[in-house]
Amino acid sequence: MPFTKFTNLDFDQIKISIKDYLRANSTFTDFDFEGSNFSALIDTLAYNTYITAFNSNMIVNESFLDSATVRQNVVSLAGNIGYVPRSKNASKTTVSLRAVLTSDIKNNPIDTATVTLNGGIFSTGSSNDTSFVFSTIEDIQGKIEEDDGSQVAYFDNISIYQGTFLKKNFIYDGSLDQKFILDNANIDTSTISVYISESGTEKGLKYTLVENILDVTKESGIYFIREVQDEKYEITFGDGIFGKKLGDAPGEDGRYITVEYLVTDGKDGNGVKEFTYAGSLKDQNGAIMVPTTSPTIQGEKVDGVYNEIVKSQSGNDIESIDSVRYFAPLRYSAQNRAVTPRDYEAIIKRIYPDAESISIVGGEELDPPEFGNVIISIKPKGGTFVSDFNKKQILSKLRQYSVSGINQRIIDLKILYIELDASVYFNESFVSTISLLQSQVLNQLTEYSKSTNFNKFGGRFKYSKLQNIIDETDRNAITSNITKIKIRRDLKASINQLAQYELCFGNQFHIKAEGLNIKSTGFKVFGESSTVHFTDFPNKNGKTGILAIIKIVGNNKIVLVDSAAGRIDYEKGEIIVDTVNIVSTDKPDNIIEVEAVPESNDVVGLKDLYLSLDVPKSRINMLRDLISSGDEISGVKFIEDSFTSSYSNGSIIRN
Secondary structure, eight states: OOOOOOOOOOHHHHHHHHHHHHHTOTTOOSTTOTTSHHHHHHHHHHHHHHHHHHHHHHHHHTTSTTTOOSHHHHHHHHHTTTOOOOOOBOOEEEEEEEEEEESOTTTSOOOOSOEEEOSEEEEEEEETTEEEEEEESSOEEEEEEEETTEEEEEEEEEEEEESEEEEEEEEOOSOTTOOEEOSOSSEEEEEEEEEEESSSSSOOEEEEEOSOGGGOOTTOOEEEEEEOGGGOEEEEEOOSSSSOOBSSSTTOBOSEEEEEEEEOOGGGGTTOOOEEEOOOEEOTTSOEEOOSSOOEEEOOEETTEEOOOOOOBOOBOOOOHHHHHHHHHHHHHHTTOBOSHHHHHHHHHHHOTTEEEEEEEEGGGSSSOOTTEEEEEEEETTOSOOOHHHHHHHHHHHTTTBOTTOEEEEEOOEEEEEEEEEEEEEOGGGOSOHHHHHHHHHHHHHHHHTSTTSSEETOEEOHHHHHHHHHTTOTTTEEEEEEEEEEEEEEEOOTTSEEEEEEEOOSOBOOOTTOOOOEEOOEEETTOOSOBEEEEEEOTTSSEEEEEEEEEETTTEEEEEEEEEEEEETTTTEEEEEEEEEEEESSGGGEEEEEEOBSSSSEEOOTTEEEEEOSTTOEEEEEEOHHHHTSOSSOTTSSOHHHHOTTOOOSSSOO
16 A cells, blocks of 8 residues: 555645555445546545644644634643733723802802712813723812802812723522623623622622732632633632632631623724713712703813813733734743843833833843833823823732832833935936926835834834835936935923923934034024024044034024033934023924934944934925936936935934
């Protein structure tokens, strides 16, 4: 009998294998005729074998975390190493509520010592023509004050979450196979509260969610969560050894279980800023109170002032299968402690799922060193800065994983922008419209800006690759390109405050001895009515320089406003701004754009620099190739310095 391969997954190959087997057996003779009945049986056997082999292969694949494709299997395998995939996260914001209880204290006073905002639905809000419900996850006590003859209830700095607040009750029957599965998908597990009581008439004792059983005793009131089928969640409890056991026996807790949780729309609820009150108030006796007018919803109260409402944010969908595959092994290797950068990445991604990219720098790597510190920089999805509220939340949750004696500090994102000034030469014989060709170049650059080289910490810009991308946009039409590179950092000014600033570019600056290498957008400083700009004047050593503040008067005449506003290290690519009081900026959001020319056309992002190719602020100049057109035989006028000089200073200031 011939050797037969049993690993084929192709129908035709299986059919050939069956025929090879029958060819060695003289009992059957018509198997090789396609029109015979026996051939039809062979097709059936081959098809059945193909289906069986395919299913067997899929079953084997679903047994390994890196090859499983069914979510339930991926989740189960991750659970074997103690990883619980992140649930949906509710979008949230902080607001304040003002409700007039009576507008006539004299004739119709409200006789209540306290007023309570009931947990549950708080308001409705809309974004992109879609309405969303926002809720509070607990009862909130307010204060009553007199205001111009009215009694007003104030609730300051309320955290509201997008979604509907629900409740589920269970009764423990003592059986080993009883399951406590929450009926709803789309639950934000961070909002789950579990209460155990003996009678079922009150909430009872609140239990605590744990992920690490090392500190758990038999007296600990704890529960665990795991994801089950259809993205629902199951609650499990202690067994009397690790955590209290439910039941009526001595030393055991009650058997009535109340679970409260929020069902949310995840990231769809982000961006809501306008809210309409839809909650309910009650007095100290539990009676419903109806405000005389529609309550006013304001922003967070800071130092006695109500700020503008911040758009709801941090909403996210349930963790994807790819994310589980990546982070489950990292989390397992971290063993619930933050030591290495990979540990921090895995843990922060879990406690702050809105993080797109994370940079971790040990204090010993800084100049000067900060021993015992860990510097964290986070790029959130769809944004640039992590809010102060989220910073506090991240650091608070991170403490339970950190090593004793190590301090964590979250700094604002440092983005190193790369801007292009490209002169693209074209042969007009192959160009229908110049604007169309220019748009094609911009589209190619936009796609390149989304590549793995950018939008991350430690990225790298490769000049030769960029030039090739421009040339390959249209091989016939584009004859060449000469592209200049600029690097930019955005300085966020502290308005009307004395402050110092540091801008690290992480790349050596190109300098000209006469100076004016550094350029900035306009801003105003205290004591000077004119718009001013940053510039520089190199020292004799050619390695360092003086940062100056100048203003432009008349016909590009430079007037010094501050001849020693700071210092520059050209080799390190660092700009230090000494104490200055900036009162306004030309750019919105208190931003001053500062640019320089890198010494190398290849640009790299340091560990704490987030590299980004800023195509919208790049310039694409479309120029006729005079040689290809035959207009210029000698080539003397082919290159125009104003367009193509790599280190041309050009304008004195940044526009």
